Amino acid sequence: MQHVTLLPTTFLLLFCCLLPIADAAGAEENPRKELRSEISAMERSAGFTAKDTAYISKILTLAGEMRFYDADSLLKLSERSLTLSEAAGFLKGKAKSYLRLADYHSDKGDSEKAIELYEKGLALSEAGNFGDLRLSALNGLSGEYVYKGDIAGALTKYLEALELAEQTGELEMQSILNENIANLYAEQKDYDHCLEYFQRVKRINDKLGNDIIKAETMSNLASVYADMGNLEYAMFNINQSIDIFEENRIFDWLAYAYETKGKVYLKKFNYKWALYWYSQAEMLHMNLEDDRSRIDLLNGMAEAHFGQGNDSLASDYATQAFRISEKIRFTEGKRDCAQTLYRIHRKQEDYATALVYHEVFQKLSDSISKRENQQGLSLLKTRNEFEKQKEELIEENEKALAEQKRFVWIGWVALFIALIIIYLVYRSKRLQKQLAEELTTKKDILEVRKAELQANNQTKTKLFSIIGHDLRGPIGALQSLLTMYSEGDMKKEEFLSFIPKLKSDVDHIFFTLNNLLSWGYTQMEGAKTKPSNTILENIVQENINLLAEIADQKSIRVVSELQGNTEVWSDPNQIDIVIRNLISNALKFTPENGIVSIRAEDKDTHWVIAVRDTGVGIDRVTMSRLFQDSSNTSTYGTNNEKGTGLGLSLCKEMVEKNNGKIWVDSTLRIGSTFYFTLPKAAQKYSEAV
Missing domain, CATH: 3.30.565.10 (Histidine kinase-like ATPase, C-terminal domain)
Known part of the structure; x- marks a missing residue:
């Protein structure tokens, strides 16, 4: 789970003894009730004016609290704060209003509109030199790029935000941004670099000394360990985070932690306990308004019911998750749900429906640009290597300068030693210049190699994109039909009914290959x-x-x-x-x-x-x-x-x-x-x- 912009992607149950749902809702409602009371008191006070920046800020705080509980209120409060901020000339309020509006459209799956609003908020934050809002805007933009599958774009914004956070000493944002980068590596199955970034996050969290932030990190780390198959480490981390969230009654993160625990049991093939935790998460989720978070929860429940042989319930949950994914245009969720529905319908011998979902899964899998994501991460690795070389050269320069200062001090003792020091200083400066030139040269070489890599990969990327998108789908469908026919899952008459479709796919493959070979031949200068x-x-x-x-x-x-x-x-x-x-x-x-x-x-x-x-x-x-x-x-x-x-x-x-x-x-x-x-x-x- 990514921080700030990417909220928990599923929700949880309470450990051992269940917290009553009404009690949970009441505890969650208190901050919002207090904010409403404070706003009402301000409106009733003598000399009240809606242009009061403290009043506008309070509305914005309430809007943020309403995000995952009442989307309509989030929208109305954000629009109201924007109108008041414009009337009052309150630049920071205007910037923050755009960010809250961006949050609303992000949760509705409208990434294009969300990006537009985040960029407006970012521009105003930079104009007003509001460092905290600039970090929030960059992190929000990065999250939207992740939803769109643009990992390279997300990395660019994360790194820009991380550099700003390091300059301003914002430890909490450093923790969040490093953890989000770790999650990007986890999505690419690069667990070595993922765990390396989590180690950085742990060191920053130790400096912060905030148990809730530590628990959030442990929840994300538990999910990564579950995906890696390291279920013991996953269970250890998730149990620790659950204790902290329960004690502090942090219900959104607690929900995510319990859903993660359900995922761990699912990977252990313990479907009974997986459903237990998933069901409790579903109960807590009734008090939340976050469609994106419901998708993994419902699909997880579908997989658990499918594992128990409850095909009808599994189909209902997976179909519900699939429809939500379509509604908010969430490609990854739609892909995962399509795969689950394919397995369910195939087991039920509904091969026509199974084939439809299989083709949806294939198409969406191909559309998620994993190759571009890997290239983006490669660029990050290259940058890290360059930064490491730069740090080593700077360290060498610092040592050389320290040696120079020592000789200068000794030079006061005797003229002869001073002459030697002058010579050493001259040599040290020449060495420093040489090292700086080497650093510049290495940087230029890296830039040239980066450009060459991008140019060389452009043709291959386009070829593989077309092969994966337009050839893999029809071939995959043909393979699935042949597999079902050869394994006796499909009768001859059913198979023959697909012959017209197969012929159309084969004709398409032949024509595509003919064009592809001609184009590839020209691109390779042949x-x-x-x-x-x-x-x-x-x-x-x-x-x-x-x-x-x-x-x-x-x-x-x-x-x-x-x-x-x-x-x-x-x-x-x-x-x-x-x-x-x-x-x-x-x-x-x-x-x-x-x-x-x-x-x-x-x-x-x-x-x-x-x-x-x-x-x-x-x-x-x-x-x-x-x-x-x-x-x-x-x-x-x-x-x-x-x-x-x-x-x-x-x-x-x-x-x-x-x-x-x-x-x-x-x-x-x-x-x-x-x-x-x-x-x-x-x-x-x-x-x-």
């Missing part, structure tokens, strides 16, 4: 453009014949309007790829009984080729990024045909290699026309050969 006099209408007709079956399936008429004199100077293999992808795209986005036509317009020095369809059209936003280098836009066709988003990038690259240009004109619900130019075949080109 493809050289070899232009020659090329008859364009022959290439067009061959591709019309090749794609005839797809066109027939949708009753689409494909017409070539090219005349017999369309001769261009280009590489025929590359232009073949361009024609095939554009016709394939036109078929994909044209509904049944449509028309796709190919024509060429004669210009002075070149041909303008147009592939027109009567399809669904493209909106302006999508059109603006179709041919961008960083774009990998992919959508489903009118019959849910799949695509990689690679085809248009490949077309652009191939056309430009042949000294041409490519663009698109489209109108929604009327159709699209893709244009590209190619040089005319001329005598001078023949001589160039």
